[in-house]
Amino acid sequence: MRVAVIRFPGSNCDQDAFHSVKDDLGLDAAYVWHEDHSLSGFDAVFVPGGFSYGDYLRCGAMASRAPIMEEVRRFADEGRPVIGACNGFQVLCEAGLLPGALLLNAGQKFLCKDVYLRAENRTSMWTRGVDKILRIPIAHGEGRYVADEDAVKRLEDSGQIAFRYVDSAGEATDEANVNGSAHSIAGVLNEGGNVLGLMPHPERASRALLGSVDGLQILNALKLVASNR
């Protein structure tokens, strides 16, 4: 299992992603520059967080049109695992690999703190076997997930809502919905379940020293995929 960590100008969670995969999961990882055209030799893709292209125009807009994204699209279409966290989620939405979009937090502020997530899907490639409630940090100014009501209903019906923001008791309250996302959505899957986008940072919750290992439960999917090959 070799994981590609995509790097755009302005990515800043690339090293966290790299080390969570390499050191915490014990899998092989390598950086791939956004202008590259090949994912040959890779088995999974991690689109990391940051501020690709300075968040100019819209978060993830320019990055989603970078040369490597054509390859990421092909990779995803083949049913292979792709994860995007934070800016990576924004990039995957802008690329059309995931439905919806991310807007400025309803409360305007940049939020950097631990949140509780409720796993709404625990059967997909990415969410198989994760605990019902996870504690993982967020760090974003533009994480308010939006999609029209029909789209949200389709997501709900097809089990594509991966995670919701909840309180410590697992309730999706208004207070727990930190950024004002539609239906408290924190992460979504594509139809095939092989592409996951989420605003929280699993790579920042990958060892006890970081305060939580719950993120590793999600990233562990990479290990399961590797062992099934």
Next chain:
Amino acid sequence: MTTVRVYVTLKPSLLDSAGRTVAQSLGKLGYSELQEVRIGKLIELKLETYDEARVKEMCNKLLANPVIEDYRIEVAP
């Protein structure tokens, strides 16, 4: 050369939280008649030749995100 202005605005159904903040500030400055502020983008393009279809293509491919935004093209006189 033709100057084209593309106005990109958030869909009316979506909360413009930056606009809301500006509205609150204007309210504090005493503009009590204010009901809403919505903030959009003005993107100015200078083109050697103007082809509406191609500018629309630019909007759909990159300048606007149809999931959250509307756009309007205006050719400068």
